[in-house]
Amino acid sequence: MTDLSIWYVSNLQRCNFTCSYCASGQPVLQKRPGSLPTWAYGEDVHERVVDWLVRQPHQIRMRMNSIGEPFVSTSYLDSVARLTQSDNISFVEILTNGSFRPNQFDRFAEKCNLAKLSLWMTFHHEFCTPNEIIEAAAYAQKCGAFVVLHTIAFPDNLDAVEQVITLAKARDLKITTGMGINFNEAYESTHVAPVLDQPNSRALRLANYNDPLGELHQLSAKPRGQACGAGHRYFFISAKGDVFPCLTYYNSRLSEHRLGSVLDTDFTLTPRAAPYAPCVATTRCTCPEDYQNLKAINERFTWPYPSFCLPVADSSNERCSA
Numbered sequence: 001m002t003d004l005s006i007w008y009v010s011n012l013q014r015c016n017f018t019c020s021y022c023a024s025g026q027p028v029l030q031k032r033p034g035s036l037p038t039w040a041y042g043e044d045v046h047e048r049v050v051d052w053l054v055r056q057p058h059q060i061r062m063r064m065n066s067i068g069e070p071f072v073s074t075s076y077l078d079s080v081a082r083l084t085q086s087d088n089i090s091f092v093e094i095l096t097n098g099s100f101r102p103n104q105f106d107r108f109a110e111k112c113n114l115a116k117l118s119l120w121m122t123f124h125h126e127f128c129t130p131n132e133i134i135e136a137a138a139y140a141q142k143c144g145a146f147v148v149l150h151t152i153a154f155p156d157n158l159d160a161v162e163q164v165i166t167l168a169k170a171r172d173l174k175i176t177t178g179m180g181i182n183f184n185e186a187y188e189s190t191h192v193a194p195v196l197d198q199p200n201s202r203a204l205r206l207a208n209y210n211d212p213l214g215e216l217h218q219l220s221a222k223p224r225g226q227a228c229g230a231g232h233r234y235f236f237i238s239a240k241g242d243v244f245p246c247l248t249y250y251n252s253r254l255s256e257h258r259l260g261s262v263l264d265t266d267f268t269l270t271p272r273a274a275p276y277a278p279c280v281a282t283t284r285c286t287c288p289e290d291y292q293n294l295k296a297i298n299e300r301f302t303w304p305y306p307s308f309c310l311p312v313a314d315s316s317n318e319r320c321s322a
Contacts, residue, residue: 001059001088002271004233007247007289007308008049008064011040011239012076015068017097017127020186021154024067038073041240045263049241050079052262054086056269063093063120063289063308067239071100071108081111091146091306093118098136099128105140114144118306122150123164125157134167141173146306149173152180153195153207155187161206176310177209213288213297213311220291221284223248227276227295234293235269237262243269246290248281 014036018026030036039046053060062083070076083092098121100108109117119140123133133149141147149168151161161177168175179193187194195203208214219226230236231245241263244250249257257280260267276295285291288309292298301311 001057002233003061003090004056004058004235004271005061005308006053006063006235006237008053008062008237009239009247010046010049010064010066010076011042012038012046012066012070012073013040013068014038014072015097016072016099017069017124019124019126021180021183023181023183025184026068038068040067043075045239045241046076046079049237049262050082052241052267053083054088056088058269059088059090061090061306061308063095065095069099070094070096071104077108078111080117081108084113084116089116091116091118093120093146093307095120095122097122097124097128098133100136102139105136105143109143109145112145116306117144118146118148120148120150120307120309122152123161125154125160130160130163130167133164134171134173137168137173138171147173148305148307148310149175151175151177151206151209153177153203154180155189155194155198155203158195158203158206165206165209174305174310175210177207179207213292213301216297216300217288217291219294219296220286220288223279223281223285223291223294226279228279229276229293229295229298230279230290231257231259231272231277232275233271235259235271236290243267245272246285246293247287248279248283248285248290251286252281252283254280 083089137147236244236247241261243259302314
């Protein structure tokens with residue numbers, strides 16, 4: 001079996017939070033007239049993508065996003081459990097806001113192979129307290145799931161972010177931090193990351209508390225021409241089932257690089273033979289899921305954990321000695 005990493009964004013769109021800075025626009029979605037459908041393009045589309053994934057002759061590391069929150073949908077969680085039970089899936093990492101209750105997690109866990117379940121739990125300060133997300137993360141970890149806490153720093157949540165970091169360390173929980181992005185113009189800011197309006201050491205220290213890539217994030221600003229592994233061992237699947245080498249190509253509407261659709265019965269995913277190829281994107285890479293595949297980054301790190309965005313510097317690699 002070929003080892004692949006696949007990032008799939010499901011069309012589940014319902015969420016129990018309406019964070020003002022939501023990347024998927026929940027405040028706008030939930031203000032539309034009528035009840036918000038649970039699925040943007042239909043549950044059948046999601047199920048067909050899952051069907052395709054478990055049929056693949058590849059060993060797959062998976063990160064599965066949704067536009068909303070996984071724990072609002074039993075059928076979505078059932079599909080996650082199904083993936084964890086599939087022999088060709090190494091692990092499934094889902095993104096959650098950590099609002100689940102212990103009994104709710106228990107019902108889900110009963111159906112899962114917990115050894116292959118990963119939770120990337122993002123702290124959203126507008127709807128959750130530090131203690132609440134810490135307790136949820138600690139419970140899932142005790143049950144056997146792999147858990148990573150993720151905080152996003154904004155000008156008005158630095159105290160809460162610092163508390164989450166302190167509590168996570170005390171409970172032996174893995175944690176990463178980053179700068180919150182100003183989606184929906186939630187903050188009056190001249191920067192895409194509003195904490196940059198506060199160039200004090202505390203704000204930047206908290207935003208970069210545990211950022212394995214450090215200054216290498218700068219490589220994502222101008223990926224064009226850089227050698228990249230996307231399309232060889234890494235692929236992106238959209239909410240409609242379209243397959244691209246990466247999200248950046250999908251967002252850039254580079255239709256000539258669309259590899260096909262998993263909804264087409266005759267579609268076969270054929271990874272590129274060459275491990276790297278020059279990037280042709282005219283925009284920056286927006287997510288680490290994509291730009292971690294740049295050769296300049298990929299050769300400096302290993303990914304020993306069942307998580308897409310938790311690399312470890314490869315100190316044993318002579319190419320990294322500089």
